[in-house]
Amino acid sequence: MSEKRKHISDHKWDQVLKSMDRREFIMASTAAGVLTMVPRFASAAAKTYKLGLLLPVTGTGANYADGGIKAVMGATAAINAKGGFLGKHPIEVSYRDTHTKPDIAAREARDIISRDNVQTVVGTYSSACAMAIQEIIHERKILHLAATSNSSKIVNENFTPYTYQFCPNSKMQSGSVVVAVAKMIKKNGWKSYVTIGQDYEWGRDTQKGFVNALAAKSGATKLKKELWFKLGETEFSSYITAIMASKPDFAYGAIAGKDNRTFILQAQAMGLFKRVAYPGGLISVTEMQQQKKSLPRGMIGLARCPFFAHLDQPLMQKYIKMHRAKHGEDAYPTDWACMHYDAIYGLEQR
Structure with missing residues (x-):
């Protein structure tokens, strides 16, 4: 293990451990950034199914990935309670922190496949990270379930038969937003707009899909x-000033994760939303929960997989009940949690 990995340790890692139920899993290793969770009640004769989980507890994607980690652990625990996959293969989960960085995601993907012999990799956050591990996935013929990363390139230009996307891709997402925004343009007589996005794969692909x-x-x-900014940007005043100086009728943002929260808070403080309409940006359940007191009322945005849009689905009803029982009466699953939960049950049905 590298010296760098030995010394990665902060409260965020503790939060990951707190989301694991010690009654359901034995922690085989808890080095910072590396965790293996073995089913507590697996029989000696049972052949375990090894699942790799690549999600960040650091970097701009950490606030979304938290829900995904909880969902995967909740789903695998529920399946293990019935004997595991096919009722006879308990699931062992090996986790790695990707730091929301493609090079680290690729390194950890190689390690988790070679060292832990996982049969499926779930993750990651950031389309750049997902595409960074796809060559490895293809080379090793390992299943890859992408339940957050949604650049259309993941399943088109970068196609591999081993990757399955459990979320709408960026072209689908942008196209649906345009249907609503076009109606607003017609209603309000808007003539011009600007875009602002994260300067990496998902931001570029999403903005391009919207513009086209x-x-x-x-x-x-x-x-x-x-307007483009680097992933992990913390100071948006110059970008917000540039938007207002352009005097557009509306602005469209291709922004996610912690960057989205920071941008919305700073834009609101500078009065952007009082001067320029901001329709179609990402307002997932995470934003609603983390910014429930500060999120501008009346803003029209996109949620990728909100639990409240799927209340008629038996699996969603089951998941909400389980999630609230485990994490608190007011703890509803995020979009990212729902998609990861769906991915695990998709694997169960394979």
């Missing part, structure tokens, strides 16, 4: 400016 779909739907609407 809007051009086809509302060709007269002019794109005045494109």
Whole structure:
């Protein structure tokens, strides 16, 4: 184990451990950034199914990944209570922290496949991280369940038969947003807009999908400016000032994770949303929970997999009940939790 990994330790790692139920799993190793969870009641004769989980507890994706980690552990514990996959293969989970960095995600993917012999990898957060591990996945012929990363390139240009996307891809997402925004353009007489996005795979692909779909739907609407910022940006004042200086009728943001929270808070403080409409940005259950007191009321946004849109589904009803029982009466699952829960049950049905 590298010296760097030995010394990675902070309260975020403790939060991961707290989400694990010690009655259901034995912690085989708890080095910082490395964790293996063995089913507590697996029989000696049972052949375990080894599952790798690559999600960040550090970096801009950590606030979304928290729900995914809890969902995977909850789903695998429930399946193990019935004997595991097919009723006879208890699931062993090996976890790695990707730090929301493609190079680390690739390194950890190689390690978790070679060292822990996992049969399926779940993750990661950030489309750049997902694409970084796909070559490894393809080479080793390991299943890959992408339950958050949704760049369309993951299943199109970067196609491999071993990757399955358990979320709408960025073109689907942008296209659905354009349907709503085009109606708002017509209703309000909007003529121009600007975009702001994270300068990496998902941000670029999502912005491109929005711009192209809007051009086809509302060709007269002019794109005045494109603004791009690095992943993990903490100071948005210059970008917000540039948006207001352009005097667009509306702005579209391709922003996610902690960056999304920071941008919304700073934009609100600078009065952006009083001067420029901001429709179609990501407002998932995470944003609603973490910014419940500060999120601007009346803002129209996108949620990728909100639990409240699927209340008629038996599996969602089961998941909400389990999640609240485990994490508290007011703890409802996030979009990212729901998609990871769905991915595990998708694997169960394989």
